[in-house]
Amino acid sequence: MSLSEMDQLYQAQKLAMENSPEQMLPKVLETAASLYISEGTAPPLKRELARFTARLLLDVITHDSVASAQKPFIASQHLDCLWSISRNVKDLIAYKYSVLAFSACYPLLFDLVAKTSNQEMWNVMQEMRGFIASNWNTTYPLELSTSDSDPFLSARKNIGCRLATAKFLSQIIIVHTSRNGNNLKAGSVSISSVPDSHPVISNKPQLESEAKKFLDLLLNYLIEEPMMVSSVFNGVLNCLAFIMKQRPQATMRILSGLLKFNVDAKYQADDVSVLNYRLSKRFVERCYKNFVQFGLKSQLIKSSGQMASQQMKLSKISQTLHIIGEETKSKGILNFDAEQVENKITNKEKQKYLVLKRKQTTAKVNRSTATPMMSPPAGAASSTPQPGNSASPPVEELPVDTTGSMLLDLQKYTMSKNNIAGFFNNSPIAIDTSYCAIYSLMNSKNSEQDVSKLPQDVMIKLCSEAFYSTDTTKMISGLSIVASRYTDLMNKVSQLQQQQQQQQETGISKRKVEEEDEASDSKRIKKEDEVALSSNVADNEGKLEDEYDYDAAKDQKHTEVDLIKPQAMTEEEKMKHLERIVQHIMDVSNNDESSEVNTALVKDQGPLEKIKLLQWSNKESWLHILTRLCTRGVSHRDNMSNFIRQTLYDYFMNDFNGRIGMALEWLGEEWYYESISNEPSNNYPNYDHWSSKFLDGLIPFLENQHRRIFIRLMSELPRIEQLHIDKVRPICLDPARSSLGFQTLKFLVMFRPPVKPMVKTLLEQIMQEDLTVKEQCNAILVKFYQ
Known part of the structure; x- marks a missing residue:
């Protein structure tokens, strides 16, 4: 094949798009795929064919003119070719479009496997799914040099492939999560349409569990990525919006992760200018705000039930971001202080991140060695590059991590107890005094599961997931059993202590009786002819000694x-x-x-x-x-x-x-x-005193650059009275800080209506005290009080 033939393919595609795309595009795709598979093609032409084929497959699957009934068969026909492109062609464009094409084909192929039970097709889908997921948050297929192996510099490399992978993961999450039939459009594909006894898709619980892991991958990227990568952050947020819309049951998990996403904590890369960093930050903040507004308007983020607290927090964040955006727009994006905006990572934070990254890599390697999520194809492992391999230690030198094996043992143990409806051991009496006996509800003896050896973060995740998924009644019942065992053991300990005390008192009384018997016997064997005076003296001495011993014992x-x-x-x-x-x-x-x-x-x-x-x-x-x-x-x-x-x-x-x-x-x-x-x-004496004192101590140090924290303080105080509003008076009367004071009052009037009368009182007072601020006071009074 020559470059002229490649030009002919592009011309054929153009003609097909303009004339009968529903018939011509699939034929052009077949021609391109056959040319790619054929042997003897030079590497540059093979790379160009891979790009063309993957991109054209995406166009065909997403084209409205191509019949919907025809698309699953087109996708299945070119699945092997797509798998070969993503696995063997080390090209950014080819890999990106192969991931996007597979993302578009996946629901169609999944539905086709569910209907036809094609085991071979399902195996290829699993291999390709595992291969793409393993390259998430990497620079594959980009081979980095030694100078580029620093994760802080490579975070913004290969963003296109990373965004395509994020979209693919979101598609897997949607398909592998059961749907609620009343809130989805007809014809949507999900795992809930597959019967439990399906001969090919038989591991439904594992697929749903994998979907949750993929969702955690996206959320953890927002939380754990230290650098400001605005394009990927915005792409992940958009993917989460689609997931939340298609699978509302994942909303709680998404919102919990989103609240941990701190935009201000993301660092500026060394090769990024301050203006670029400021723009990137504004883009992410606006995307964050749009995500929250979408959830609120579509009633996905609800103000009732378990979601009430998340809704309240996200609403405040959205309002704050809106105000920041409006002020930035009014001032101009170029009007800023570079020293305040600059936020580069310190060496100490960099070392902490690298240590954490190494630990995560070690755990991932050990887990994949112990129980791989899915077996990669024979050629996949050898063809996957390891970015920054020269900077990473070899696998055999990594420290041994037993967490994976312990979690596997714990999983086997818990799965063996799934068929027990209630508690196997509901006895209110423990068999011994060990903690195992007190807390064991599913065994009659020690379960031999020592979770104390697990890392603290793993234990927290296990406990939080267990509490979240456990029925409240069942949890209360289990705690009642444990409390009964504790009470029984405490009663036994108390009885044992009483018995020991009684035995000690009985022993003392017995010894005293024996001593008295011995004294009486010694008196009876005395000679009858002793002198009465000597006997009386001896008796008196004996009485004095007894009294002395009694008094001494009493004092002791x-x-x-x-x-x-x-x-x-x-x-x-x-x-x-x-x-x-x-x-x-x-x-x-x-x-x-x-x-x-x-x-x-x-x-x-x-x-x-x-x-x-x-x-x-x-x-x-x-x-x-x-x-x-x-x-x-x-x-x-x-x-x-x-x-x-x-x-x-x-x-x-x-x-x-x-x-x-x-x-x-x-x-x-x-x-x-x-x-x-x-x-x-x-009556709130403590709150009023200390909140007033805190404002008194804070206000002398506030400057205009503290606008955000002061507005946050005044807006989030749980209770505001006139004394709190009056604290803003010196700021409004200070010419250098008056804008800070009036902006804060304006914010309170707009977003905290109960304080409007108090703000009006203050404005009227300071307007009479200082005529220079009359215009600023009238601006608020006219706009919000008339």
Whole structure:
């Protein structure tokens, strides 16, 4: 074949598009596929044919003129050719269009396999699906040089193939997830249409589980990718919107992951300008806002039930992003401070990310070695390049990870218990005093599943998934059984202690009787002819000794009781202990050492020091402890609680720009506790005092660049009174910061209607105090109060 024949193919395609595409396009596709498969074609021409064939197949499958009934057979006819292109041709364009074409063909092929039970076709589909999924978040088929092996530089390489893979994964998620028939258009393909006894598609639970894993891949990319890759972020968000629309049951999972997607935390690449980074960030923020607005308008994100909290948080984020966009539009995208926008990754964060990436790669290699998700074809493994191979350690040098095998054992164990409707072991009495016996509900003895050896993040995922999927009644029933076992064991321990105490008292009484018998016997064997005076003296001496022994024993008993009886601490001692506890919590919360360093420290410590909490399960766990302690743990109005509040206040003021979210959480806890207390509903002494104090301390340091955090603070305060609104007065009267104050008041009027009368009162007051701000006050009053 020559270049002239290639030109003839392009001309034939053009003519087919213009004249009878439903008949001519499939014929041109057959010709191109046969030329690609034929042997003896030079590599450059073979690469060009691969591009042409994959792109033309995509056009045929998506063309409206081609009959829908004909498309599945066209897709099945060229499946092997498509598989060969994606596996053997190391070309970006060819691979991208082969993935897109397979994504368009997959529902048709899946439906065809379900109807015809074609095992050979299903095997090819599984191989190709596994091959494409394994290349997600890689630069395949791009072969990177050693200088490009840095993941922070290669994150923006080969974006086209990555976007095509994201679209393919979303298609797999939709097809492999059961559909709700009342909210989908007729003719949509899904796994729910396949019978359980299908001879070929027999692993339906595994396919649905795989769909969830693919969804987690997309969500984890948004959360874990450290660099700002706006094109891929926007593509993933659009794919998630389609998934949410086609499979509404996945909405909760998507929203939970989306709330962890922090656009501000994405770093600027070294070779990207500040303006480019700012534009990329704005594009992602706008896409984020559009995604939320789409979910709200289509009623997919609901304001009731379990989704209420996510709906409220996402609505606030959407409103904030809208305001930011409007202000950016009014000021101009080029009007910004480069030093404030620039956000390049530090060496410390880079090292942490590389360590985490190596661990994930190690676990992935071990899992694929133990239980591959699906067997790749013979030629796939050898033809798949490993980007950055020179920088990665060989597989045999990687540390051994037993997590995969432990999870497999746990999976086998749980699957063996699926046929048990209730609890196998519902006895309220434990067979022994071990934890296994107390908590075992599915065995009569130890299950031999030691989950304490699993990593903490894996245990959290297992527990959260179990809690989410477990019936509430069943969970309460299981907890009741465990509580009964604990109660029974405590009663047994109490009875045992009473028996031991009774035995000790019985032994003391017995010894006393024996001593008295021995004394009486010794008196009876005395000689009768002893002198009466000597006898009386001896008797008196015996009585004195008995009285002395009795008094000594009595004093010793009282001394032991005094030692056992706890002494009440004074207020000063309580305060000292509280200061020590709070300081310890604050010290641990400020510890930013890596987990490797902490692990090394634990190894060198004694058994008692090992129980020290070196890492929080959540970065804000310490905050939850202290806020609950000051509101509910101690009397919420005494010096002890105020000491904790002062500590929190000082902590937030040291870095109010980065800790405003935690400060709002603390104030929200103060408000919530006082709202549910027995005090009158309008009395919030602690909340009013500390929220006012926080504003008093914050306002002198605020500048115009703090607009976002101040608007967030004023909009998210759980309760706003006139005293809070009046705090904005000095900002509005300050010529250098007046725009910050009036923008905040305008935001409150627009999005927090209950405070409109308070804002009006303040505007009227400051307009009378300073005529220079009259125009700004009137602008708000005229627009929103008339």
